[in-house]
Structures are given as structure tokens and as C-alpha cells.
Amino acid sequence: MIKKILLPFIIVYCFVLPPPMYASESSTVVSSDSALSSGENSSEDSTSEAPSLSSDSKVLEEATTDSSSSTDSTSISTSDNSAEEVGTENTINIAADVFQNGTTTYPYLVSTSAELKAAINQAKPTSDATGNITKNDPLTIKFLTDITYTSSDAFIISKNTVIDGDNHSLLYTSASYGTSSLLQVNTGGVSATIKNMNYGNSTYPNNTYYGIISTGASNVSVNIENVTYNITNGAQPFxxxxxxxxxxxxxxxxxxxxQSVDASGSYGGEFVEGYSTINFAANSTTTVKNNSGDAWADFWPSSSMTINLGDNATFDMTSGKPYVFYGTNNNIFNIGENAKLAIRKSYASRTGSINQINDNSSRTTTMNVASGGSADITTGIKPLDLGTFNVNATDSGTVNFAKTGSNFANQAFSSGTLKFTNAGTNVYQVLSTSTSNTNSSSIVTPPNSLTASLTNQNIISYQPAMSISGVSGSSNVGDKKSQITASVSGFSSSLPSGWVYQTxxxxxxxxxxxxxxNIxxxxxxxxxxxxxxxxxxxxxxxASGSGGVGTINDLLAMNYYVYGRVTATSGSNIASTPWYETQVDVPKHTATVFSNSLGFTSPGSKILNDATDYRIVSYSNTPTAISLTRVTxxxxxxxxxxLVDSFSVGSENLLTLNVLAKLSNSNTIWSLANPTGTLILQPYFETDSxxxxxxxxxxxxxxxxxxxxNYLLDFTIQNSS
Structure with missing residues (x-):
């Protein structure tokens, strides 16, 4: 609107804000810091009546031989009764209010060995309660209570089957320890699973040395999950x-x-007999203590044996057997990432001088170790004959061969060769400790190999040439400051001089x-x-050096994962420790700076700003929401x-006055007459701060x-994240 000027005076209007100040979340002019901080199985209960199985189920005829004396060889003669899979004499009477069809969802529920046998003889399920096809489902059976059985019981598994003990026990009550196994697989290609099952208790501590399940066919998979086995006599699980x-x-x-941990049992055997491949699944833990006094080895495969440890798996075996492997050709350990293998020759279950990896010391054992994987082979009985033992390590953890305890005075190794090949990218060392406690170290750069001297040695260890024990960090926040400072701890190195380190x-x-x-x-x-x-x-x-402190700046307020390691270089050779992890919280810090004042003049109806450098600035490490909440x-x-939002022609003494906050791609306008709207400022280190x-x-x-x-403005500043 055009206004007539009656007097030749310049009309000046002034708009003033308070002096420079910081605005907090709750009021206009405070800077506030947040507190600094650093950083199973389910049981299926059933109240329904347990299923009733027919009492006239046909007895499966098994031809077995029970020796009167213990031998190192176990054999079994079985007949294939797969034809009995379905029959009128093997029916299950299902309780009317409990649907059971042998599927994973609706397993057969059993309480006695007779019911277990009848369930095993049922046909493989073809549909569930709603009619959905379940062709790939195994026959599934679930225990309702502990079940006992005798030497006259023998059940044939002829189809893919899962037997879930639901944390109950399957207990052997007879005194014959050389009879056949209760569960037998004599059909090739079958997968049989035993899970959530216990074997042996104080009343029934025995079993048979044909194992908890025996296999009389080829291409069979036996799956063991969450099984506890405590057996004195007849102690051979597989x-x-x-x-x-x-x-x-x-x-x-x-x-x-x-297995007969107190060495009091008879008819003891290997841990595993007859299998060619053993797999320990990722993240699994299997612990074996075999102190049975009969068989000569822990493993007796059909030919060569391959033992695979999945990533982060643990297999820990303590034994007093003379041999780890018996009657075999060459054997292989494959140890996955961060997996752990331990073989402890600690029990003196047999006398004499035999203590070997293989029963024939001319055979070869190969151990392939992936990143972070480790192995610990120790003897506390007598010196160990390694045979030919080759370790191929790809940036592994420690692979250790050592004597433990003081049961014998001489060196840890009686014979054999031990060769380490660095198949990774980092530099490793072979560290040896002699019988006189003298340490020596040899560097192994990739892809080279080193054959260790076994003479007069108590420890031979393949390990990274340098290591750290961890990483730590702390946060520091303030005006235009939001950072994490990190450092590593426990650094050690066996690298020779000339290597250059950085953290x-x-x-x-x-x-x-x-x-x-889980790695x-x-x-x-x-x-x-x-x-x-x-x-x-x-x-x-x-950061330079092996203990350099690193500072990472301009971090948004939140929780962070912080990783650290040390790397060393010498020419083209590079060595690095594994990364270590910690967490650090960066707390919120909110601080906002306004211009000292805003002024304008109005020589006519149009408003002219007194200056062009008025600003509102975030010093925060988190997005902030700024609102004009009151004008006085x-x-x-x-x-x-x-003050008004608008006026019409002919109005008197009316003023529309707005504060315009301009970002790179958006504007916020606050009307002093009716303030609304929110300005979002980004953290100080980002655009639109x-x-x-x-x-x-x-x-x-x-x-x-x-x-x-003269108007005074109250702003509210809040974290917007």
C-alpha cells in the first residue's frame, strides 16, 4: 500500500533482540550438555491323554552277538525290517482330543519303548491337520517322559526320522553291554535325528557299545542335537x-x-566308530571325556576321516586313548572361522609307551584352519608321536602343541614332523619353548612354510606375530565438538626391528x-x-605407532561401534592383528547461537533490514527443532x-512483522502476530547447521x-531426533 509522506522525516522502526546468548532445549539462553557416557528349547506340554499303542506290535527279530570278553572290534548283524513300515500290528491309537500324525507340528507322543517302536514303524506323514502336503517332513516322535528299554529291544529306522526327547531320558536297564543298539538304520540314504535327549543316570548308568544309534547301510546321516550322555559300562556313543x-x-x-570318566566301566569303545565324515555345525559346542579302558582310539573310521568344525564351533575332547585315530589312512581337520578344536591327552587309561595321533605314525594328519580358528593339542600322559602333521593356516588364531602337567619329565614329543604353512595374508611366528624353558621364535611370512624342530621342546605354537587384547573408547562433547577417542591395549609383537606400526x-x-x-x-x-x-x-x-590414539570427530549423538587393530609393514610384507570391538555412546549436546539483535527501518510502508549478517547457528551434535513460542x-x-498478520487499505498503526529463517533449500517464517512453524537446524558439522x-x-x-x-522473542529449542 502507498502511503503519503506529510513531513520530510525518515521514519525509523527498531526491532531488538537480547544480547548474544545460547539457547537450551527448554528456554531461550542456556547451553546444556547431556551426561557423558562411554562406552530354549521350549517344552511342549500336553494335558491330553497320552496316546495308546497296541500291545501286540510285532517284535523285530535281530541277530546279534554278545561276547563274553571285550574286544577292540564291534560288529553287528541286522536284518532290514523296512517292510514292517506299515502294518495292522503296528498301529497307534490316538487320543481323540490330540491330533498326531508324525509331522514336525504334530509329532507322535510316546511314553514307553513299545509306543516308541510303534511310532517308528508308522508311515512317513503326507499331510498335516489342515491337509497341507508335508512330503518333505520327516517322521517326528516326541517323548512325554523318560523311557526305559532292555537288550531285547531293537527298533529299525527305515525313513527320515526325528526323535525329540524333549529333555527326557532314554535309559538302558539290562546288564549286557555288547548287544545291539536300540535304534538301527539299515536303509541307505536315510537321515535320523536324535535331539534334546539324555542317556544314563544314577539308577541306569550303562548302555551298549553299539551306541545310541547304529548304522548298517551306506550314505546315512545321523544328526545329534542337544544330547547329554553319561555312561559307565558300554560307553561308546556312535x-x-x-x-x-x-x-x-x-x-x-x-x-x-x-564315557566311563572314572575308568571303572567295561565294554568301553571309541567316541565314534565307522563314520567317514563328522560335522560340528556353526556355533555348536560338543564336549567329550573318554576314559573308557577298552578300545585303543577315539576315532575308528571306515577309511580316512574328515572332521569339520563350522564357524564358531567348539569341539573339546579329553582322552586317555593311545591313539586319536585307529585303522585309518590319512585324516583331515577343517577348522572354520573362530572355531576351536581341543584334543587333550590327559587320562592314563592304558599303560605302556604308546601315545600317537595315528596308530601308524607314517600316516599324515592335515589341519586346515580358517581366520580366527584355533587348535590346542596337548599331552599330559607321555610324549606324543605326531606322525606327519601339516597345518595350513589362513590368518588363524593360535595353533598349539604342548605338554601339560608334570606326569612325565621328558619332552612333549617322541617323534614325527610338524609343518606350518602360512596360507593367509598376515605375518605369523612359530614360538617354541624348550625343556629348559628357553624360548625361540621364527617368522613365517605368507605363503611360506616352516617345519618346526620337535627335539627337546615342550611347546610349539603357531600364532600371530603381533597381537592386542582389546580396544577402548570414550566420548567428548561440547560446543562444536562431538568426538570419540579410541585406543588399543595389550599390544605385543615378535617382529624384528625395521617394521613400521600404525594403529x-x-x-x-x-x-x-x-x-x-556369531563372529x-x-x-x-x-x-x-x-x-x-x-x-x-x-x-x-x-595413528602412528603400535599404541597410537585415534580421534574421530564430528559424530552425530548416538551409540557407536568402535573397532581397532594394529598393522605393521616391512617392504611388501604386511601383518595385522584381528579387529577388536567396543561400544561408545556419544551423548546429545544442544547449543544454539542467535545474532545480537535484529533491526529494521521503514521510510515507507516497506521494511528494510539494518544488516545482512543476522544468523541463527547450531553448535549441537544432534538436529535441533527451533520454534518461536512467545512475543512480548x-x-x-x-x-x-x-502487530497483525495482515491489514487492509486505510488501516492505521498496524504492523506485519515476520522473522524469515532461510536454509539452503527451505525457509521458515515466523509471524510475530501469530508465531507458528518450526525451523530444523542440522548438527554443526552438516549442511544447514x-x-x-x-x-x-x-x-x-x-x-x-x-x-x-521493541519486541522480545522467546524460542524453544528441542532435540528433533
Whole structure:
């Protein structure tokens, strides 16, 4: 609107804010810091009546031989009764209110050995309660209570079958320890699973040395999950006919096998006989203590044996057997990432001088160890004959061969050769400790090999040439400061002089973790650290030296995963410790700075700003939401002037006055007459962490003398994240 100027005076209007100040979350002018911080199985209950199985089920005829004296060879003669899979004499009477069809969802529920036999003889399920096809489902059976059986019981598994003990026990009540197993698989290609089952208690501590399940066919898979085995007499958990081939034994979950631990039992045997492949699933733990006094070895395969440990699996065996392997050709251990193998020759169950890896010392044992995997082969009985033992390690953990205890005075090794091959990328050492406690170290750079001297040695250990024990970090926040300071601990190195060290750190919003295998993603960390283009939410820094402190700046307030390692270089050789992990919380810090004052003049109806450098700036480490919540009239302000959102032609003493906050791609306008709207400022280290301020508006009224206005503004500042 055009206003007539009656007097030749410049009309000046002033708009004043308080002096420079910081604004907090709750009021106008405070800077506030947040507190600094650093950083199963379910049982299926059934109240229904247990199923009733027919009492006239046909007895399965088995031809077995029970010797009167213990031998090192176990054999079994069985007949294939698969034809009895379905028959009128093997029916199950199901309780009317309990649907059971042998599927995974609706397993057959059993309480006696007769019911167990009848259930095993049922046909494989073809549909569930709703008619859905279940062709791939195994026949599934579930225990309702502990079940006992005798030497006259023998049940044939002829189809894929799962027997779930539901944490109950399957107990052998007879005194014949050389009879056939209760459960027998004599059909090739069958998969049989035993899970959540216990064997042996104080009343019934015995079993048969044909195992908890025996195999008389080829290409059979036996699966063991969460099984506890405590047996005194007849202590051999697993048997397969050595005349058959390609049988596989798989372990998952947590399993414990105690074989005549007090050495009082008879008819003891191997831990595993007859299988060619043993798999320990990722994240599984299997513990074996075999102190039975009969068989000569822990493993007696049909030919060569391959033992595979999945990532993060643990297999820990304590034994007093003269041999680890018996009657075999060459054998292989494959140890996955972060998996742990331990073979402890600790029990003196047999006398004499025999203590060997293989019964024939000319045979070869190969151990392949993946990143972070480890092995510990120790003897506390007598010196150990390694035979030919080759270790191929790909950035592994420690692979250790050692004497333990003081049961014998001489060296740990009686004979054999021990060769280490560095198949990875890092530099390793072979550390030896002699019988006189003298240490020596030899560096093994990739892809080279080293054959260790066994003479007069008590410990030979293949391990990284340098190591750390962990990483730690703390946060520090303030005005325009938001950082994590990290350091590593426990550094040690056997590298010779001339190597150059640096400490490397990576900070990430996400965790570098392989949840399936429960291990850190070492390769992912290394790749992203070296990459010139970092993934979103990842920052890195390198500090000189083996204990360099790293500071990562300009971090958004949140919890971070912090990783650290040490890397050393010498020419083209590179050695790195594994990455270690910790967590650090970066707390929120909120601080906002406004311009000292905003002023304008209005020589006509249009408002002109007094300056162009008015700003509102975030010093926070988190996005902040800023709102104009109250406008009050200050001292000396002309009371005749009224703030309005708009006015019409001919109005008098009306003022529209707005604060415009301008970001790179958006604006926020607050009307002093009716303030609404929110300005979002980003953290101090990001774009749009500050906004340019200006005044807009117009005045309706006479211009014949000067009128002053003064308004005080209250802002609310809050974290917006």
C-alpha cells in the first residue's frame, strides 16, 4: 500500500533482540550438555491323554552277538525290517482330543519303548491337520517322559526320522553291554535325528557299545542335537558298519559325552566308530571325556576321516586313548572361522609307551584352519608321536602343541614332523619353548612354510606375530565438538626391528557382525577401512605407532561401534592383528547461537533490514527443532502500534512483522502476530547447521513522526531426533 509522506522525516522502526546468548532445549539462553557416557528349547506340554499303542506290535527279530570278553572290534548283524513300515500290528491309537500324525507340528507322543517302536514303524506323514502336503517332513516322535528299554529291544529306522526327547531320558536297564543298539538304520540314504535327549543316570548308568544309534547301510546321516550322555559300562556313543561308506555324523546345539570318566566301566569303545565324515555345525559346542579302558582310539573310521568344525564351533575332547585315530589312512581337520578344536591327552587309561595321533605314525594328519580358528593339542600322559602333521593356516588364531602337567619329565614329543604353512595374508611366528624353558621364535611370512624342530621342546605354537587384547573408547562433547577417542591395549609383537606400526580405528553406526556365525566380520572391516569411499555412517582414522590414539570427530549423538587393530609393514610384507570391538555412546549436546539483535527501518510502508549478517547457528551434535513460542512488547515500544498478520487499505498503526529463517533449500517464517512453524537446524558439522535471518513485513499508518517498537522473542529449542 502507498502511503503519503506529510513531513520530510525518515521514519525509523527498531526491532531488538537480547544480547548474544545460547539457547537450551527448554528456554531461550542456556547451553546444556547431556551426561557423558562411554562406552530354549521350549517344552511342549500336553494335558491330553497320552496316546495308546497296541500291545501286540510285532517284535523285530535281530541277530546279534554278545561276547563274553571285550574286544577292540564291534560288529553287528541286522536284518532290514523296512517292510514292517506299515502294518495292522503296528498301529497307534490316538487320543481323540490330540491330533498326531508324525509331522514336525504334530509329532507322535510316546511314553514307553513299545509306543516308541510303534511310532517308528508308522508311515512317513503326507499331510498335516489342515491337509497341507508335508512330503518333505520327516517322521517326528516326541517323548512325554523318560523311557526305559532292555537288550531285547531293537527298533529299525527305515525313513527320515526325528526323535525329540524333549529333555527326557532314554535309559538302558539290562546288564549286557555288547548287544545291539536300540535304534538301527539299515536303509541307505536315510537321515535320523536324535535331539534334546539324555542317556544314563544314577539308577541306569550303562548302555551298549553299539551306541545310541547304529548304522548298517551306506550314505546315512545321523544328526545329534542337544544330547547329554553319561555312561559307565558300554560307553561308546556312535557306531557305523565299517564295511559301508559315506556315512556322516552331524552335531549341532550343545552336546556332552562322558564315557566311563572314572575308568571303572567295561565294554568301553571309541567316541565314534565307522563314520567317514563328522560335522560340528556353526556355533555348536560338543564336549567329550573318554576314559573308557577298552578300545585303543577315539576315532575308528571306515577309511580316512574328515572332521569339520563350522564357524564358531567348539569341539573339546579329553582322552586317555593311545591313539586319536585307529585303522585309518590319512585324516583331515577343517577348522572354520573362530572355531576351536581341543584334543587333550590327559587320562592314563592304558599303560605302556604308546601315545600317537595315528596308530601308524607314517600316516599324515592335515589341519586346515580358517581366520580366527584355533587348535590346542596337548599331552599330559607321555610324549606324543605326531606322525606327519601339516597345518595350513589362513590368518588363524593360535595353533598349539604342548605338554601339560608334570606326569612325565621328558619332552612333549617322541617323534614325527610338524609343518606350518602360512596360507593367509598376515605375518605369523612359530614360538617354541624348550625343556629348559628357553624360548625361540621364527617368522613365517605368507605363503611360506616352516617345519618346526620337535627335539627337546615342550611347546610349539603357531600364532600371530603381533597381537592386542582389546580396544577402548570414550566420548567428548561440547560446543562444536562431538568426538570419540579410541585406543588399543595389550599390544605385543615378535617382529624384528625395521617394521613400521600404525594403529587403525573404524567407527560405525552399524555393527560389523556375522550373526549367523556369531563372529566379527573381519574381512568386511578391513575392506571398509581401506576403501576410499566409506559406507554411510562409517569413519576411520589411523595413528602412528603400535599404541597410537585415534580421534574421530564430528559424530552425530548416538551409540557407536568402535573397532581397532594394529598393522605393521616391512617392504611388501604386511601383518595385522584381528579387529577388536567396543561400544561408545556419544551423548546429545544442544547449543544454539542467535545474532545480537535484529533491526529494521521503514521510510515507507516497506521494511528494510539494518544488516545482512543476522544468523541463527547450531553448535549441537544432534538436529535441533527451533520454534518461536512467545512475543512480548519490550520497554520503550510505541503502544499505538499493533502487530497483525495482515491489514487492509486505510488501516492505521498496524504492523506485519515476520522473522524469515532461510536454509539452503527451505525457509521458515515466523509471524510475530501469530508465531507458528518450526525451523530444523542440522548438527554443526552438516549442511544447514545455520540459517540466515531477516525481517519482512509492512506498516500501515502516518509517517509524520518517528515511532519506535521493541519486541522480545522467546524460542524453544528441542532435540528433533
Amino acid at each position: 557306531y557305523a558298519d565299517k564295511g559301508k561308506s559315506n556315512n556322516t555324523l552331524n552335531f549341532s546345539g550343545v552336546n556332552t559325552f562322558n 587403525e580405528y573404524l567407527v560405525s553406526k552399524k555393527r560389523y557382525y556375522n550373526s549367523a556365525n 566379527l566380520d573381519q574381512s568386511g572391516l578391513t575392506t571398509d577401512f581401506k576403501s576410499s569411499t566409506k559406507p554411510s555412517g562409517v569413519k576411520t582414522v589411523a 512488547t519490550g520497554d520503550g515500544s510505541d503502544e499505538s502500534i499493533q 545455520s540459517a540466515a535471518l531477516s525481517l519482512t513485513g509492512a506498516y500501515a499508518g502516518h509517517f509524520n513522526h518517528i515511532k519506535n517498537v
